[in-house]
Amino acid sequence: MTQVAQPQQQGIMMSDAALRHVMALRDSQGKDLCLRVGVRQGGCSGMSYMMDFEDPNNIRENDEVFDYGGFKVVCDPKSILYLYGLMLDYSDALIGGGFQFTNPNANQTCGCGKSFS
Secondary structure, three states: OOOEOOOOOOOEEEEHHHHHHHHHHHHHHOOOOEEEEEEEEOOOOOEEEEEEEEOHHHOOOOOEEEEEOOEEEEEOHHHHHHHOOEEEEEEOOOOOOEEEEEOOOOOOEOOOOOEEO
């Protein structure tokens, strides 16, 4: 069973494995960064997930900010409409490994799991 890093009232939830991996990636950058998660048009199902590190000074006033023990996950107001309740997990399996998005708002997902409608 996937361990959830924070209580389930978070708008964007992360498993312990995802949080550990994101923190290791951030630490390798050598800077204090937050993780921006969002959606954009595209992908084989209509919308695709996006995430990238960002300087915390770029957090906008209307962004949703979720705190994981001092590490911030940030989402813009339009994307949170599609992502509220999202579970971000990580697996280091050789086949099918990487970040996995479990989105309760998705009606359909593609085979790669990186886009939805």
